[in-house]
Amino acid sequence: MAELLEMLGLSTSAELLSLRPPGWGYNLLRGLANSLQIALGAFGLGVVIGLFGASGKLYGGKVTRDLLAIYTTVIRAVPELVLILILYYVGTDIANKISSAIGGGRVEISGVVAGIWVLGVVQGAYATEVLRGAIQAVPAGQIEAAKSYGMPAWMTMRRVTIPAMMSFAVPGLANLWLIATKDTALLAVVGFSELTLETRQAASSTRAYFTFFLAAGALYLMVTLFSGVVFGRIEKWARRGQPSLRGGTR
Amino acid sequence: MTGLRALFQPHRIVLMLVFAALIVWCALSLRWDWIPKYAPLALQGLWATIWILVVSTVLGFLLAVPLGLAQAVGPWYLGIPARVFCTVIRGTPLLLQIWLLYYGLGSLFPEYPWIRSSELWPYLRQAWPYAILALTFSYAGYEGEVMRGAFSGVSKGQLETAKSFGMPRFTIFRRVWLPQAVRNVLPTLGGETILQLKATPLVATITVVEIYSVSSRVRADTFIVYEPLLLLAVVYMIIAGLIALAFRRLERKIPT
Amino acid sequence: MNLTNFFAIGLVASAFLTGAVAAEDVKIGVAAEPYPPFASPDSSGNWVGWEIEVINAVCAAAELDCVITPVAWDGIIPSLTGKQIDAIMASMSITEERMNTIDFSDPYYKTPGVIVADKSMELGADPEALAGKIVGVQASTIHQSYAQAYFSDSELRVYQTQDEANQDMIAGRIDAIQADSIAMADFVDSDAGSCCEIKGAVMDDPAILGLGIGAGVRKGDTELLEALNAGIAAILADGTHEEITAKYFTTSIY
Numbered sequence: 169m170a171e172l173l174e175m176l177g178l179s180t181s182a183e184l185l186s187l188r189p190p191g192w193g194y195n196l197l198r199g200l201a202n203s204l205q206i207a208l209g210a211f212g213l214g215v216v217i218g219l220f221g222a223s224g225k226l227y228g229g230k231v232t233r234d235l236l237a238i239y240t241t242v243i244r245a246v247p248e249l250v251l252i253l254i255l256y257y258v259g260t261d262i263a264n265k266i267s268s269a270i271g272g273g274r275v276e277i278s279g280v281v282a283g284i285w286v287l288g289v290v291q292g293a294y295a296t297e298v299l300r301g302a303i304q305a306v307p308a309g310q311i312e313a314a315k316s317y318g319m320p321a322w323m324t325m326r327r328v329t330i331p332a333m334m335s336f337a338v339p340g341l342a343n344l345w346l347i348a349t350k351d352t353a354l355l356a357v358v359g360f361s362e363l364t365l366e367t368r369q370a371a372s373s374t375r376a377y378f379t380f381f382l383a384a385g386a387l388y389l390m391v392t393l394f395s396g397v398v399f400g401r402i403e404k405w406a407r408r409g410q411p412s413l414r415g416g417t418r
Numbered sequence: 419m420t421g422l423r424a425l426f427q428p429h430r431i432v433l434m435l436v437f438a439a440l441i442v443w444c445a446l447s448l449r450w451d452w453i454p455k456y457a458p459l460a461l462q463g464l465w466a467t468i469w470i471l472v473v474s475t476v477l478g479f480l481l482a483v484p485l486g487l488a489q490a491v492g493p494w495y496l497g498i499p500a501r502v503f504c505t506v507i508r509g510t511p512l513l514l515q516i517w518l519l520y521y522g523l524g525s526l527f528p529e530y531p532w533i534r535s536s537e538l539w540p541y542l543r544q545a546w547p548y549a550i551l552a553l554t555f556s557y558a559g560y561e562g563e564v565m566r567g568a569f570s571g572v573s574k575g576q577l578e579t580a581k582s583f584g585m586p587r588f589t590i591f592r593r594v595w596l597p598q599a600v601r602n603v604l605p606t607l608g609g610e611t612i613l614q615l616k617a618t619p620l621v622a623t624i625t626v627v628e629i630y631s632v633s634s635r636v637r638a639d640t641f642i643v644y645e646p647l648l649l650l651a652v653v654y655m656i657i658a659g660l661i662a663l664a665f666r667r668l669e670r671k672i673p674t
Numbered sequence: 675m676n677l678t679n680f681f682a683i684g685l686v687a688s689a690f691l692t693g694a695v696a697a698e699d700v701k702i703g704v705a706a707e708p709y710p711p712f713a714s715p716d717s718s719g720n721w722v723g724w725e726i727e728v729i730n731a732v733c734a735a736a737e738l739d740c741v742i743t744p745v746a747w748d749g750i751i752p753s754l755t756g757k758q759i760d761a762i763m764a765s766m767s768i769t770e771e772r773m774n775t776i777d778f779s780d781p782y783y784k785t786p787g788v789i790v791a792d793k794s795m796e797l798g799a800d801p802e803a804l805a806g807k808i809v810g811v812q813a814s815t816i817h818q819s820y821a822q823a824y825f826s827d828s829e830l831r832v833y834q835t836q837d838e839a840n841q842d843m844i845a846g847r848i849d850a851i852q853a854d855s856i857a858m859a860d861f862v863d864s865d866a867g868s869c870c871e872i873k874g875a876v877m878d879d880p881a882i883l884g885l886g887i888g889a890g891v892r893k894g895d896t897e898l899l900e901a902l903n904a905g906i907a908a909i910l911a912d913g914t915h916e917e918i919t920a921k922y923f924t925t926s927i928y
Contacts, residue, residue, distance in 0.1 A: 189717040198719065230429045245658035246651045247616040250630065253749070254647050260756045346508075353511030357623065357834075359706035359746030364514055369715050372708050372837035375844075375866050377525040381518035385510045392509035521838065524845035528869070534846050543808070543847045545831070625810075625831045625842075634748065635832070638814035641775045643752045 181379045184370075192370035192380070199366030200387050206283040206355065206362060207348040213288030214344065218295025223325070225300050236296065243293035249354050255286040256358055279360045287351055291344055298340030302333040334406040342399035349391055363387060448645050456636050463632035464653065467618050470628060471657075474550055475614055478557025479607075483596070485558055486565025500562065507559025513620050515556065520548040520624040549621035557614050564606050568599035601672055608665030612658045629653060700738045700898065702729050703759035705747035707835035711860045711922050712765050715744075724922045728782060729763050731914045732889075736905030738898075748814050748834060751775060754892060761891050761898060765854065767816045767884035777893050779902045781886030782915070783856075783927045786875045787817055790843065790858050791850040799874035804828045807849040810839040817852045820882045825852075844869055852876060856927055 187193040221240070224232045243251065259282065306329060314328040356365035367384040371377045424430075488500035507515070527533050533542065541547050572595055580590045619630035633646040704721065708714035712725040721742050733740035745753045750766075753759050754776060768778040789799040797803050805827035811817045813832045821830055831848055833839040840861050842848050851858070855875065861867040876883075889906075891899045909915045910928065919927055 192717045195715075195717060195719055230427070231433065234430065234433055242651075242655065245612065245616075245655045247619045247630070247654055249619045250647060250651055250654065254644070254651065257643055257647075257749070257752050257756055260758055264757050350511040353513045354620075356513065357746065358749060359744060361706070361744065364511060365706060367514070368517070368835075369706075369708055370717070371521070372835065372841065373710075373714060373717075375525060375841065377841070378518070378522040381514060381522050385506075385514055385518065388511060388514065389506060389509040393505075521841055524842060524847060527845040527847075545847075623834055625833060627832075631832070634813065637752075638748070638818065639771075641751055641772070 181376070184374055184376050184379055185383055192366075192374070195366045195370055196363065196380075196383060196387065199361060199363035200391075202280065202360070203349065203352040203362040203364075204391070205280055206287065206352045206360075207345070209280070209284035210287035210291050210352075211345050211348045213284060214291025214295045214348070215299075215341065217288065217292025218299045219330075221292060221296030222299035222303055225296065226303060227321075240293045240296050243290055244297075248290055248351055249357060251290055252286050252354055252358060255289055256282060259285055279355075283352065283355050283360050283362070287348060287355075290351070291348055294344055294347070295341070298344060299333070299337055302337035302340065303329055305336040306332045335403070335410060338399065338403040338406050342395070342403070345395055345399070346392055349395070350388070353388075444648070448648075449642055450645060452636055452640050452642060452645075453649075456632065459635070460629065460632050463627060463629035466626070466628040467615075467630075468657070470546070470549060470553065470618055470621065470626070471611075471615050474553035475557055475611055477550070477554040478614075479561060481554065481558035482561035482565050485562030486567075486569050486599075489562065489566040490569035504559045504562045507555055508563065512552065512556050512617055513623065516549070516552040516620055516624060519552050520545065523548070545621070545625045548624060549626045553614065553617060553621070556617060557610070560613075561603075561607070561610055564603050564610070565599065568603045569595065571602055572598045604665065604669050604672065608662055608669075611661050611665070615654065615657055615661065698739060699741045700733070700761065701743045701759040702733070702740045703743050703745045703750055703753060703762045703764060704729075705750065705764045705835075706744035707747055708837055709765060709835075709857065710837075712857065724918060725763060725765060727918045727921075728909070728915065731909045731918065732763075732782070732902060732905035734905075735908035735912075735914070736901040738901060738905070747812075750814075751890070754890060757892075760895070761889050761902065763889045765857075765887050766890055768886055768888045769816060769819075769884040770881060771819070772884075772890070775893070776890045777895070777899055778888035778890055779899060780906055781888045781928075782906050782910075784886040785854040785856045785927060786878065787820060787852055787883055788855040788858050788875050789850050789852055789873045790862060790870050791873050792843075792846070792869055793871050795849070797850060797873045799876050801825055801827065804850060808847070810842055810848040810851045812836045812839055812853065815853075816883050817854075820876065820879065821852050823879075823882060824876070840867065843867075856923065859923075 183191060185191055185193045185196070187197070221236050225236050228236070310328055310332055311324060314324040319327065352362050353364040355362055356368060359365065363384055367380050371380040374380070485500045485504060488496040489504070492500065527542075533539065536542075576594055576598070577590060580594045585593070618628060622628060622631035622634065630650065633650045636646040637643055704713045704725070709723075709725075711723055713721055713723040716722050721744070726742065729740060729742065743759050745759060747764065750759075750762055750764060751772070754762055762776075766772070768781060772778070789797065789804070791797045797807075801824050804825050807828050808831060809821055809825055809828045810831045810833055811821050813834055818830075818832060821828070831839070831842070833842070836853060836857060839848070839851050839853070843851050844866055850873070855872065858872055862870050862872060889902050891902070915928060916926070
């Protein structure tokens with residue numbers, strides 16, 4: 169193994185990337201874990217916001233609908249980097265103001281939580297649109313049937329709408345998840361120690377910019393490819409019992 | 419004018435009043451005295467942002483056409499590299515790509531001294547060529563995937579008809595295939611261009627001076643945090659709105 | 675895995691990670707970007723450097739429980755005023771402009787601004803010599819302000835981190851850097867920085883270049899300010915400051 173690396177002229181790179189110090193591999197992996205935590209949390213928060221947003225847009229009152237339209241339009245028109253800066257500073261400011269107003273002390277917001285909240289709000293806007301489209305694609309008759317059986321709104325949502333819309337929503341949500349993993353890189357600019365910032369620190373400490381940026385790229389790519397496989401499975405599962413959409417019956 | 423009537427429903431009037439009040443509050447209670455001093459710089463930055471956006475989308479689209487074509491109908495030795503390119507670009511963060519291009523390539527310069535005496539050196543020294551290159555690749559990667567679908571989406575019958583009229587292959591491509599594919603992707607193109615606009619501030623991290631970096635400079639010089647960011651958000655919203663409007667016009671002009 | 679599981683994971687994850695830090699801890703903000711030899715993370719993820727040791731010494735002398743918290747340099751003052759951190763000890767110069775927003779402790783080190791350029795280049799540190807040249811500075815530093823004020827005939831490149839400016843100096847993309855003399859002395863002594871040398875100090879302008887490096891605290895946080903001042907005075911008096919300095923530098927930097 170070592171000889172092979174030597175032959176390829178990669179032995180210094182392998183040393184730099186080794187998991188034990190003086191190698192920086194462990195730092196990159198820790199950064200990756202942080203990135204994934206933030207992405208997972210933000211994606212979850214985004215889907216929750218999206219569910220409420222989509223129901224608000226479809227079934228809400230006029231004011232709710234207009235406010236949601238403003239939310240989704242603004243978030244989708246402003247660069248994530250700018251939103252992250254605004255939400256990061258405003259969010260922590262507001263949290264502190266509320267806390268001191270109710271007589272509490274200073275709120276400690278950890279980097280991960282701040283990252284989740286910031287990216288979650290951004291994801292929520294996209295998720296709202298994805299889920300709204302998916303809910304609209306559910307045949308209206310199914311939802312009306314549930315209503316006519318006297319199901320309460322929440323139960324209709326849980327038992328009928330969500331299961332039926334899953335197959336329509338999964339491709340869009342898969343895309344959102346990939347955006348979430350890649351958007352965590354932007355948090356490097358605010359100073360969160362996720363994969364991109366750890367990479368930048370390792371690269372500038374060792375001046376091996378090429379090695380580290382390529383290694384980080386490979387890690388991100390692995391996450392993307394693996395997610396693709398997982399979401400492919402989920403989509404298959406969500407489609408079970410439905411006629412195949414690709415080819416066949418037309 | 420249904421649009422106007424929809425705008426003046428009672429609840430919308432209330433909402434507009436609330437927003438007007440919010441804007442007045444912002445104008446009066448926040449600090450805006452820095453604007454005159456930084457206005458010329460901001461205009462320069464705005465110009466740079468638009469310039470980067472236009473050049474990278476046009477070049478990116480030109481690159482996306484062969485990428486899409488190679489994936490849709492190309493032989494495997496063109497199709498596979500094109501697919502790998504699209505997957506890598508779409509699978510890694512743009513910020514990382516920008517840094518890899520700028521600092522990664524830069525770290526190789528000292529090992530090859532001849533680079534500094536080459537004719538390309540004046541460009542390699544600047545930051546904007548790397549910004550354009552990274553953004554072009556990114557747009558091409560995303561759009562190449564879209565174009566692949568668009569090229570496969572044009573019905574075979576039309577291409578066969580064109581062939582039976584004795585059109586040469588390139589003429590078929592130019593007159594039948596490409597126009598239809600482009601028409602099919604126009605709605606997505608608008609969205610992708612707005613996404614591209616949203617990617618432009620990332621190039622500020624490699625010292626390119628554009629509108630985002632101007633707002634950072636205001637923050638650094640004056641320690642005013644929110645006001646430049648809010649104004650910046652408004653500027654981006656206006657540009658995004660203009661892009662959406664332009665594409666809607668373009669779509670309407672094209673016969674279906 | 676279904677949708678509800680996704681929420682559950684997200685919510686549980688966020689609940690676990692809130693990880694509240696005990697309220698008595700004093701969070702000392704350092705720049706998240708490496709700034710050797712003062713503060714940079716090593717390959718096992720610990721922060722090391724002259725300033726880190728000084729922070730620990732000051733906190734020990736002042737009997738404060740300090741936690742080193744990396745924050746993006748570009749947003750370090752908003753992080754302080756937004757209560758993300760309690761004090762800044764990140765080689766920040768005490769300037770009038772900054773004193774409008776935050777308070778500073780007494781200085782704990784001093785460093786003039788210098789110009790660094792390629793060894794083969796004949797270059798002075800005055801505006802005339804740098805006219806038409808590309809000068810790199812780090813964003814939100816006194817050097818950015820100084821270069822903007824004095825080097826109006828040069829092309830300025832503003833980097834997010836000092837290391838990136840150094841990297842572009844090595845790559846030859848910029849003709850000169852303006853930065854702190856101590857950080858630059860360390861840079862030109864390193865293997866990577868062997869291309870370059872310090873050409874000289876820029877003409878002093880205390881209004882811009884400030885009165886040395888101090889710890890920044892929120893306006894009105896006099897309790898912490900006094901504690902830090904006492905800590906700084908204590909390590910200067912008992913020789914700890916000198917001891918730490920001797921590990922990193924050959925001359926005194928106070």
